[in-house]
Every structure is written in structure tokens, then in C-alpha cells.
Amino acid sequence: MDPLKQLAFDQHVILRLPSGNRKIVQLKPNSSISLGKFGAFHVNDIVGYPLGTTFEIYYDGTHEPDLKNQNRIPVGKIRLLSRTENETGEREQSPLPAELANVLSSANNQKLVNLGNDVQGLSMAQIEDLKNQTASGEEIIAKMIENHGSFDKKTVYSQEKYLKRKKQKFSKFFTAEYLSSSAMLQFLLEKGDVQRVMDMSQESLGMLLNLANIRSNGTYLCVDETGGLLVYFLLERMFGGASEAGATAIGGGTIVVVHENEHPNLDLLKFSNYPESFLKDHIKTVSLLDFFEPPSSQQVEAAFTPLPKDQVRSLKAGKKNAYYRRLKWYNNQRQIITLANETEYDALVIASTLHLPQLVQRLSTRVHGSRPVVCYSQYKETLLELAHALYDDLRFLAPTILETRCRPYQTVRGKLHPLMTMHGGGGYLLWAHRVIPAAEPAI
Amino acid sequence: MSVFSEYKDCIAEGDLVLVWISRDNIKPIKVDSNEVFNTRYGSFPHEMMIGKPYGSQIAIRTKGTNKFAFIHVLQPTPELWTLSLPHRTQIVYTPDSSYIMERLNCSPRTRAVEAGTGSGSFSHAFARTVGHLYSYEFHQPRYEEALREFKEHGLVDIDKNVTITHRDVCRDGFRIRNGDVTSHLFGENETEVAVGADVVFLDLPAPWDAIPHLEDVISKDEKVGLCCFSPCIEQVDKTIEVLNRYGWSDLQMVEIQGKQFESRRQMVRTLDDAIERLRDVKRRKNEGLERRKRMCDSLLNDQPEADETVEKRPITEKTKFNPFGKGARVKEGDANYKWKQVTKVEPEIKSHTSYLTFAFKVANQIRNEEAIQRILESSESK
Incomplete structure (x- = not known):
């Protein structure tokens, strides 16, 4: 089983619910996952199916009620949502959805009077009862249409909208998707973490990855203030996931993350499915202080000298631990020296609220000629200031401020139009190339 | 490399x-x-x-x-190449291509199908990122041109991750068999290329004719993503119909709008300075008026003793209060003036490139029950 293609145990995946909401879950063996009003299911029932499969939760009356906790959502059974049913109302609607095939509709809404809740013959309590009988979403919706006082006065368009709304509420299906970087961004935006992710958008990040020429074999210098989201975008573009523990990366590239606090914050990577060792091999972290004021080789060598292997083996247990701690420190210091003084980076990628002209100009000294510098900002003004600073610095070629926006459409035949509302953010990018100025030639 | x-x-x-x-x-x-x-x-x-x-x-x-x-x-780089390349056809620009690649989750594990090749702009971006690109071009001279270019750029022979095939995919589908006009070098017992694509990009006038043929080359055991690139909304409508019929789901059409901004400066010109300047103009005007009045008066009164006191024409000070450099040629950003940094959108923007219609498909929604059982048993025994 390939966890990049199929749902695998212990993997983090993202579930899409009928309401359009998303939820990140881990597929622990022998456990169950509750989706609130959309039901609950056993993880073992879905593992092994391809990522992207849509499942329906159904109850055939055989589930055992939880006597201790009445409010607990009972765990249902799983079946695949067959393709003809796999229509959320947003998709093809000609011919009519089956639910509307045998009901009357009106050419216009002339006779439709707004009666509020009274038009529905079923009371709230009756609907709740239906739900408790764990009747399927379709049954509930069919009953509601049957008991609707003026359903036949609605136009067919309005009926479709009604159906879509009720499906979002009463259907019990979900799609288990691969947790891509874009899916994680989408999840965070919907959750309301807009400020944390600096109002990024999929299109801006996609553009950043291309403009920065991110490949699997590069060494990239990165400042990421989003808690690891930007790093996750880079990782996914570079390697596309690690199929098994101990898998070696295609290309062998590295991301060097420079951080402003004493310790790096890459918390979001805990949802990624890369093994710990993989992340350690391909992500290096250095604080801003260490990057700009690295220790000298002499200092490090004077403080510690690694012992030959056989000598280490003969150390006593307590001493051995102390030795390994020191060795770790030593290797870390040597790494800092290399990353700060020797490595020439293949791109500089920044999403930070630090003052950009200083940050970009100072970090760029370590960027190789002809390599891109790409900076994301939520605000155009901070990039404008940066652009002017880089114009006056001959080490940067053609700094350009870019904006990209995606406009989604209602995608239904005969009813194509841009969505009425969309997310307004997305930020801006600055793109330049690091170059090496020549001295003015003598006459 | x-x-x-x-x-x-x-x-x-x-x-x-x-x-x-x-x-x-x-x-x-x-x-x-x-x-x-x-x-x-x-x-x-x-x-x-x-x-x-x-x-x-x-x-x-x-x-x-x-x-x-x-x-x-x-x-x-593919992005710089896009800015410099010789146009054989209308090309896919970076705002569109980068969005498509991100939305279809492209990485070195991706096997992508692209039809047609066109000027090869998107091909270069795909080749940089994906594991393998199968590109199809139906126009013979363009195919040869692109093949020559891909070879020259090392995509075919050195990196070996691009295969280009001369083909009208709408008529003849996507399968690449021994004997076809293609850059693929067939092994001794190889009769057909195992494409197994999980990403498909169709930049064709009639993508609906190509979509039914995709079954032959897409991967069956995983989710496959598709993007159709069409300039007209009527094409989108027809594409949706066919996508639905062939079992593609999660359809969404989007438009991408990319913009570039020039970084410019606008002079800071305050109201106070504007008033002060007018005041200065007025003062000089008054000075002139008074002088004229006095000269007039002395002439009218015909006072000869005034000879000594007759005002000499005063030397007009050359630079009066001129805070905005009026009359002089001031370069944007001149250090003698105050400036506000501003952005200006490029004079001509690409207001419409094409509609991007995305769709997805998981062909075989099955699992290996035995394998799951084995995993569960082995984890229990631990």
C-alpha cells in the first residue's frame, strides 16, 4: 500500500464534509472518527481505498447505543458513494436530480409567499426524531419536501438550491483527501487562522514556488513566519511526500530555515506525513543571530575535539552521554558555520513581517548569482519599500511586484457565472534575481 | 544534468x-x-x-x-524562458501555469500528460517539477521544432523526463506504441509506453474530443487531476458535459488574473507649500504694483526733486519660493524634493488568458481486503 496513493494507517488526511468544511484527522488503527451531525465511522473501514474516495456513512439499525453517553454519535457503517449519487448539487443538474423528478415546480415565484418556518409541515421535534432514528439523509430530505407547504410554488432553480442546502445539512458522506500543502492552507483559512498564514492564497504560493524555481535538488534559504506552512509548500514541491519511513528523497535538496526566535517554529509540519528522520535530513534551522554572527571555527574546535570511535566505546555510560551531548553541540556549531559562511543558496524565499529591505539585502549576500529572490507579503506597501531599496542595490536585477488572484465560478452547465463572494486576500509577491555587478570598465 | x-x-x-x-x-x-x-x-x-x-x-x-x-x-529557468521564448503559438503564462501545477499538486512523483505542446512554455515548467512529462503535439512542424528545442535543452536525452509525441490526440488518443512518431526509444520487448498519468493538462480547441481517450493513459489506483485550458465559455460548457459523462467529478472552473506593478514615486506636495507659493506670487505682484503706483504718482505730481529718490528698477530675485520645482525638469526621486513611494499597475494587463476547468477522478475505488487484514493482525501481534 502506497500512502501517497491510498489511505494508510497512522496517516494524516483531510476530510471534506457535506457542509464544505474540512477536518484534519489521523487514521489510527482500530479507532473511530466522529464527524458530528454527519455521523461517525471506523478507521479500519476506509483504509486501503484510494485517497480522494468519497464514503457514505449509513446506519442499518444494528449499531449498539452507547448507554454511558447518550450524546455520543453512534458509529455507522461505510459504503462507497456510487458515482451517480456523487453529485452534491453543485455539479451536473441536467437532467434533474432524482429527488426533484416527481415533484411539481413553478415557472416563476409569483405565487410564493414567505411564511417562514410554518411552511414546513414537520416540526423541529419531528425532524430531530427522524435524525435520531438515523434515517439516511435522503429519507429525511424526501420527507421534508413531502411536507413542505409550497414546494410546488418554487421554481426548479430554487428547488435545486433548497435540495443543495438540505443535503449540506443532512447528508452523511465525506471525502478523504491527501493532505497537500494547498489543502492545509485551505483548512487554516477556513478555520479562521488568516492572520497566522499571513493571508496567503493557493495561487500566490503556487506562483512563489515557480518564480523561485523550486526543485528537488536545490539548497534554499527560507524565512517562514507562518509556523511551517511555507516550508511545507517547499517540501511538497521538492519531494512530493515520502512513501515510507527511511525513504530517501528524490534529488536530495535542503531547506535552510532562518528563524527570529531562539527556537524555530515549524509546528504545522506535525500534520505532514514525512518521517521525523526525513525532515531532519532536509530541513536545517539556524537563528538569525547564528546566521549573521556564526561562531568561528577556532572557537568551536577549541571547545571540543571529537574522539576516535574506539575511545568513545570505552567511555563509561554517564561520560558517554555527556560526550554525545557535546558531540551533538559540536556538529551543530560546525553546521551553522557551513550554512552561514559557505553555502551559496539556490533561492531566497521569504514570508516575514520583519523590515524587508534589511532582511532581504543582508540574507541575499549568501545567494548565488542568477538565482531568484522571492518575497511574499500580505501588504503591497511593504514590498514597495523593498522594491525601491532593491532598485538602488546593483546586486538585484529587475525587482517586480506581482499579484495573482483566482476567481472561482459556479460550475454548472448553463449557469456558469463567477461565485457571488470569494476570499478577498492573497497577498503580493516580489520577484528579483540576484546578480553580480561589474566594475565600470576602464577607458 | x-x-x-x-x-x-x-x-x-x-x-x-x-x-x-x-x-x-x-x-x-x-x-x-x-x-x-x-x-x-x-x-x-x-x-x-x-x-x-x-x-x-x-x-x-x-x-x-x-x-x-x-x-x-x-x-x-522555465519562468525566464517563458519571457524570452520564440512564440510558435499563444503561450501559457506563469500566473496560469503555476496555479495549475499547484492545484494539481505537481512534484517529482507526478506523471503528467500535456496536449498540445505549442511553444513549449508550460512544458519547461512541468519538466522542471514533475517526474515525467508526456507531451503531445499534432502540428508536424511545431512537433519537430519542439523536439529539437527539448533535445537542445537536455530535457529528452539528458534529464530523460520528457517524451514528446506527434499526435492528434482528439482523433487518435494518447497511447504511445512502437512505431509511432515519438521521442521515446523503445526497448527490445517494449511495445507500448506505460504512461500512468496522474496529472493531465489539455490546451486544445476541443478538449471534449480528447477526454474519452484519457482512460487509456491515466493511473487507475489513485486520484487523477485534470485541467482544461479554454478561452471561450462555450468550450467550458461543452467540456463540463463530457467530463460528467466520463465520470470526472469535483468540477470547478476558475479564472486567474495576474498583474505586475511598477514601483514609482510621487512628489509630496503639501497644501501649505501650495498656499505659501501663491502667497509668494502675490507678494511679488504687490511689490510690482506698488512700485508702478509710486512711479506713476511721481510722474503725475511731476516732482522733480524726486530725481534722487526715483526707485531704481529692483533686481528681481531669481528663485522665489518654488517647492515643487515648477518650470524645471525634476527627475522622479530627486533628493531635493520629498517623495511618496507608489505602485502603478502595468499599462496593459492580460485581462483574460483562458478559463481553467479542473476535474478529478478515482477510477478504481477498491481496496485489498486481505492486505488490510494482514496489517491489522501484524500490528495486534506487536
Whole structure:
């Protein structure tokens, strides 16, 4: 089983619910996952199916009620949502959805009077009862249409909208998707973490990855203030996931993350499915202080000298631990020296609220000629200031401020139009190339 | 590794480099020590580039006018190539191509199908990122041109991750068999290429004719993503119909709008300064008026003793209060004035490139029950 293609145990995946909401879950063996009003299911029932499969939760009356906790959502059974049913109302609607095939509709809404809740013959309590009988979403919706006082006065368009709304509420299906970087961004935006992710958008990040020429074999210098989201975008573009523990990366590239606090914050990577060792091999972290004021080789060598292997083996247990701690420190210091003084980076990628002209100009000294510098900002003004600073610095070629926006459409035949509302953010990018100025030639 | 897949340090004889003359003038050249690169600003011998690190500025003094002229020599990237490339057709620009690649989750694990190749702009971006690209072009001269170019760029023979095939996919589908006109070199017992694509990009006038053929080449055990690139909304409508019929789901059409901004400066001109300037003008006007009045008066009164007191024409001070440099030519950003940094959107924007219709498909929604059972049992026994 390939966890990049199929749902695998212990993997983090993202579930899409009928309401359009998303939820990140881990597929622990022998456990169950509750989706609130959309039901609950056993993880073992879905593992092994391809990522992207849509499942329906159904109850055939055989589930055992939880006597201790009445409010607990009972765990249902799983079946695949067959393709003809796999229509959320947003998709093809000609011919009519089956639910509307045998009901009357009106050419216009002339006779439709707004009666509020009274038009529905079923009371709230009756609907709740239906739900408790764990009747399927379709049954509930069919009953509601049957008991609707003026359903036949609605136009067919309005009926479709009604159906879509009720499906979002009463259907019990979900799609288990691969947790891509874009899916994680989408999840965070919907959750309301807009400020944390600096109002990024999929299109801006996609553009950043291309403009920065991110490949699997590069060494990239990165400042990421989003808690690891930007790093996750880079990782996914570079390697596309690690199929098994101990898998070696295609290309062998590295991301060097420079951080402003004493310790790096890459918390979001805990949802990624890369093994710990993989992340350690391909992500290096250095604080801003260490990057700009690295220790000298002499200092490090004077403080510690690694012992030959056989000598280490003969150390006593307590001493051995102390030795390994020191060795770790030593290797870390040597790494800092290399990353700060020797490595020439293949791109500089920044999403930070630090003052950009200083940050970009100072970090760029370590960027190789002809390599891109790409900076994301939520605000155009901070990039404008940066652009002017880089114009006056001959080490940067053609700094350009870019904006990209995606406009989604209602995608239904005969009813194509841009969505009425969309997310307004997305930020801006600055793109330049690091170059090496020549001295003015003598006459 | 090719010039597109390797990070090169220094410029060497035979390298394909991009010479940056200005934003809208980027020229690809092959470095040849016997050649000279000519611009209207001067001539740059390739010899001057060899051995220099990529990104170097090359500066010369022009012989006649003795002016300072320079170019930058860059290593090609797909995005720079898109800005410089010879257009054989309308091309897919970076705002669109980068969005498509991100939305379809492209990575080295991706196996992508692209039809048609066109000018090869998107092909270069795909080739940089994906594991393998199968590109199809139905126009014979364009196929040959693209094949030559891909070979020259090392995508076919060196990186070996691009296969280009001469094919009308709408009529003849996507399968690549031994004997077809293709860059693929068949092994001895190989009769057909196992494409197994999980990403499909269709830039065709009638994608609905190609969609039914996709079954032959898409991966069956995983989710496959598709994007159709069509300029007209009628094409989108027809595409949706066919996608639905062939079991594609999660359809969504989007438009991408990319914009570039120029960084400019606008002079800070305060109300106070404007009033002060008017005040200054008025004061000088009054001075003139009074002088004239006095001269007039003395003439009328005919007072000869005034001879000594007759005002000499006062020397008008040359520069009065002129806070905005009126009448002078002020360069944007002149340090003698105050400036506000502003952005200006590029004079012409690409207001419509194409509609992007995305769809997804999981062909075989099955699982290996035995394998799941085995995993569960082995984890229990631990």
C-alpha cells in the first residue's frame, strides 16, 4: 500500500464534509472518527481505498447505543458513494436530480409567499426524531419536501438550491483527501487562522514556488513566519511526500530555515506525513543571530575535539552521554558555520513581517548569482519599500511586484457565472534575481 | 544534468544562457568563444562571459561614443524562458501555469500528460517539477521544432523526463506504441509506453474530443487531476458535459488574473507649500504694483526733486519660493524634493488568458481486503 496513493494507517488526511468544511484527522488503527451531525465511522473501514474516495456513512439499525453517553454519535457503517449519487448539487443538474423528478415546480415565484418556518409541515421535534432514528439523509430530505407547504410554488432553480442546502445539512458522506500543502492552507483559512498564514492564497504560493524555481535538488534559504506552512509548500514541491519511513528523497535538496526566535517554529509540519528522520535530513534551522554572527571555527574546535570511535566505546555510560551531548553541540556549531559562511543558496524565499529591505539585502549576500529572490507579503506597501531599496542595490536585477488572484465560478452547465463572494486576500509577491555587478570598465 | 535541471556555478563554452538586456528584451544564446553578442548599445564578445559566475554583469565601453553599456547573463529557468521564448503559438503564462501545477499538486512523483505542446512554455515548467512529462503535439512542424528545442535543452536525452509525441490526440488518443512518431526509444520487448498519468493538462480547441481517450493513459489506483485550458465559455460548457459523462467529478472552473506593478514615486506636495507659493506670487505682484503706483504718482505730481529718490528698477530675485520645482525638469526621486513611494499597475494587463476547468477522478475505488487484514493482525501481534 502506497500512502501517497491510498489511505494508510497512522496517516494524516483531510476530510471534506457535506457542509464544505474540512477536518484534519489521523487514521489510527482500530479507532473511530466522529464527524458530528454527519455521523461517525471506523478507521479500519476506509483504509486501503484510494485517497480522494468519497464514503457514505449509513446506519442499518444494528449499531449498539452507547448507554454511558447518550450524546455520543453512534458509529455507522461505510459504503462507497456510487458515482451517480456523487453529485452534491453543485455539479451536473441536467437532467434533474432524482429527488426533484416527481415533484411539481413553478415557472416563476409569483405565487410564493414567505411564511417562514410554518411552511414546513414537520416540526423541529419531528425532524430531530427522524435524525435520531438515523434515517439516511435522503429519507429525511424526501420527507421534508413531502411536507413542505409550497414546494410546488418554487421554481426548479430554487428547488435545486433548497435540495443543495438540505443535503449540506443532512447528508452523511465525506471525502478523504491527501493532505497537500494547498489543502492545509485551505483548512487554516477556513478555520479562521488568516492572520497566522499571513493571508496567503493557493495561487500566490503556487506562483512563489515557480518564480523561485523550486526543485528537488536545490539548497534554499527560507524565512517562514507562518509556523511551517511555507516550508511545507517547499517540501511538497521538492519531494512530493515520502512513501515510507527511511525513504530517501528524490534529488536530495535542503531547506535552510532562518528563524527570529531562539527556537524555530515549524509546528504545522506535525500534520505532514514525512518521517521525523526525513525532515531532519532536509530541513536545517539556524537563528538569525547564528546566521549573521556564526561562531568561528577556532572557537568551536577549541571547545571540543571529537574522539576516535574506539575511545568513545570505552567511555563509561554517564561520560558517554555527556560526550554525545557535546558531540551533538559540536556538529551543530560546525553546521551553522557551513550554512552561514559557505553555502551559496539556490533561492531566497521569504514570508516575514520583519523590515524587508534589511532582511532581504543582508540574507541575499549568501545567494548565488542568477538565482531568484522571492518575497511574499500580505501588504503591497511593504514590498514597495523593498522594491525601491532593491532598485538602488546593483546586486538585484529587475525587482517586480506581482499579484495573482483566482476567481472561482459556479460550475454548472448553463449557469456558469463567477461565485457571488470569494476570499478577498492573497497577498503580493516580489520577484528579483540576484546578480553580480561589474566594475565600470576602464577607458 | 541539463542546463534547466542543474544549478550551474560558472558560464562555460556551449552553455545555453539568457542575456538580459532589459525587462522585455531577453535573448537566449549558446556561448561560443568565437561569437559576439550584438545589441544596439554595443557588442559583447562571448569570451567575456566564459568562466564568470552565472548572474554576472558584463560591462563594456562602446568604441565610438565611449559610453558604458552592460548586460546580465543568467542561467535559464522555465519562468525566464517563458519571457524570452520564440512564440510558435499563444503561450501559457506563469500566473496560469503555476496555479495549475499547484492545484494539481505537481512534484517529482507526478506523471503528467500535456496536449498540445505549442511553444513549449508550460512544458519547461512541468519538466522542471514533475517526474515525467508526456507531451503531445499534432502540428508536424511545431512537433519537430519542439523536439529539437527539448533535445537542445537536455530535457529528452539528458534529464530523460520528457517524451514528446506527434499526435492528434482528439482523433487518435494518447497511447504511445512502437512505431509511432515519438521521442521515446523503445526497448527490445517494449511495445507500448506505460504512461500512468496522474496529472493531465489539455490546451486544445476541443478538449471534449480528447477526454474519452484519457482512460487509456491515466493511473487507475489513485486520484487523477485534470485541467482544461479554454478561452471561450462555450468550450467550458461543452467540456463540463463530457467530463460528467466520463465520470470526472469535483468540477470547478476558475479564472486567474495576474498583474505586475511598477514601483514609482510621487512628489509630496503639501497644501501649505501650495498656499505659501501663491502667497509668494502675490507678494511679488504687490511689490510690482506698488512700485508702478509710486512711479506713476511721481510722474503725475511731476516732482522733480524726486530725481534722487526715483526707485531704481529692483533686481528681481531669481528663485522665489518654488517647492515643487515648477518650470524645471525634476527627475522622479530627486533628493531635493520629498517623495511618496507608489505602485502603478502595468499599462496593459492580460485581462483574460483562458478559463481553467479542473476535474478529478478515482477510477478504481477498491481496496485489498486481505492486505488490510494482514496489517491489522501484524500490528495486534506487536
